[in-house]
Amino acid sequence: MKYYFDITDLIKFAQRNGSVSGIQRVQISVLQHLASGRDKDEILCAYAINRFSGVTICRAQDLFTNEVYSAPRMLIRLGLETPYAAFSxxxxxxxxxxxxxxxxxxxxxxxxxxxxxxxxxxxxxxxxxxxxxxxxxIHEQKTIETWKLKSLENQDHIVMLGTNWNASAVEKLARQHSKRGGTVSQVIYDLIPYRYPQYCTDNVPKKFKGFLNRSRSFASQYICISEATKSDLLDYLSNFNTEVPAKAWPLAHEFEGYSRNERDSGSSHPKLLEPIQRSFVLCVGTIEVRKNGISLLKVWQRLLKELGDKTPQLVFAGKYGWKIDSFQKLLKSDAALQQAVTIIPRATDADLAALYQKCLFFVYPSLAEGWGLPVGEAAWFGKYSVVSSASSLPEVGGDLVDYVDPNNIDECTQSIKNAIINEDYRKHCEKKISQASLRSWRDVASHLHELIAGK
Incomplete structure (x- = not known):
């Protein structure tokens, strides 16, 4: 049996971005571990450059090695970018x-x-x-072997691993394979555009609903990255006469490339911490309305009044996203707040590791998530966190973090203030976190293999 993993969206993301966000991190980590130690022709990648180009195949072992992920390197290996260009x-x-x-x-x-x-x-x-x-x-990078897919065996399995919201040649292949009796697994990361369209840009909810509706025509099973996401999906499926099963597949806490509780590694950019003038609290993720960064700004306004110079810096590690006018207006209108807030829009993995390691603690006030990788990553580095109680986040943090109502500024302020002034409490929590059993990406990849193999 061969497993074909759709990476079309990963390639398109790499063509636009140098670093990865949560979903791309999942795809890369899982495929690296799935391919490792297995027959080279068992785990294959499928992708389509456009809807009419057909489906191209490569071996996951060739594409996803143990090297740190690099978008240009991956594109060069696939022959989609030249290694001798002056710039990508x-x-x-x-x-x-x-x-x-x-x-x-x-x-x-x-x-x-x-x-x-x-x-x-x-x-x-x-x-x-x-x-x-x-x-x-990466001048020395060589292209790997790729070939056009000619046919599938009935026992072969297609795994739609990415955010395949746009119809593609791989989706067409999946539909044909399903009609012939083949198996297709569809991974679902969240149903945020369906449940919370107000957090999305104008066309996203419509596009996402179209994808969900199409998926019912080919999915043999749904694999959801949390129980919360599974619950949301089952709520959606209840509107239709369908018996497609949904299974939960919880993600990892591991920040790949770094040991548990690692405390001392340098940043890839020595000047990374220069704008941060004092101890700091960290929030990781795209700055967009759903991540609720504006609540943190309001909390910091209160902390500056109550704690004065003892207020730590608030550091956002994430690029600017959508629907953040109120965030930007509030920050621009308050000079003291501007001095207390630092935004790092293009953090590499090495940057993020340094920030996790050096922060006082981590905060994550998100209004809705499919999983919540940064919460697990902070725990991987042994850091205490104040986290939103919304959606899937309690599945990530378990009993290792303190939860708050992300819409309650008073509650958020009190919990964060307590973490700032009570060092003994933080240390107590960090000791518990450092000894907890956390999931690695190898664990997650093995679990996925069990789910798609029907074990």
Whole structure:
């Protein structure tokens, strides 16, 4: 039996982003461990560059090695990017992001950089404020073997591992395979666009509902990353006459590449901590309405009045997202708050590890989650956390964290203030966390294999 894992969305994400967010981290970690130690032709990756290009296959062992993830490296291995380019497509898009789309200045800038990149690569990178070396020193990378899929055996299993909201050639393949009696597993990360459309941009709920409706035509089983997500899915499925089973697949606490309770590792950027002038409290994740960063700003306004100079810095590690006008207006309107808040928009894994290790404690006031990787990651580093009690988060933190109502500013303030002023309490909690049994990504990959193998 062969397992085909859809990575179409992972490739598209890599073409736009250098670092990974939660769902991409899950895909990469799980495929690395699934491929390790198994026959090279058992765990395969399937992807489609566009809806009409057909399905391309590669071996997961070839694509996902034990190296730290690199978007350019993965794209080069797949033959989707040249190792000798002066800069990657992502780096070019990042540079052009400051110009309005289709504007004359953007067109001129792009043309100029493409010409400079061919004639004077080092100068082109300097113009883009990039390091003088080739991006990520990956000139030596070789492409791996890929081939067009011709047919599937009935016993083969397709796993839709990503956020395949857009119809693709892989989804078409899954539908055909299902009709012929083959097995297709669909992983569900959350139903936030269905349950909480107010947290999403305009077209996302409609697109997501379309995906959910299509999935019922090919899914043999649903694999949900938490009991909360499973409950939400079953609520959705109750509207239809379907008997497709749903199973829970809890994710890991591990921050891959770092040992449990590791305390001393350097950042990939020595200047990372320079903007942080004192001890700090950490929040990790995209700054968007659902993550509820505005509640933390309101808490910090109160703490500054109550604790004054004893208030720690509040550090957000995450890029700016959507529906955050109120967050930005509040921050801009309060000079004292601006001094107390630091935002690190492009943190690498090494950066995040350094921040987890050096923070006083971790906070996560999210209004809704499918799982909540940062809560587990903070525990992996042995750090105490104040966490929202919403949706799946109690499944992640268990009895190792303190929970708050994310909509109750008084409760959030009191819990965070107590953690700041009561060092003995923090140390007591950290001792318990450091000794707790936490899940690794190897555990999670093994569990997924059991679920798809029907064990």
């Amino acid at each position: 497509k992502r780096e070019l898009n990042d540079d052009l992001a400051k110009y309005k789309k289709k504007s004359f200045r953007r067109v001129v800038r792009k043309f100029k950089l493409l010409i400079l990149g061919r004639l004077f690569p080092a100068y082109a990178r300097a113009q883009m404020n990039l390091s003088s070396c080739s991006h990520e020193n």
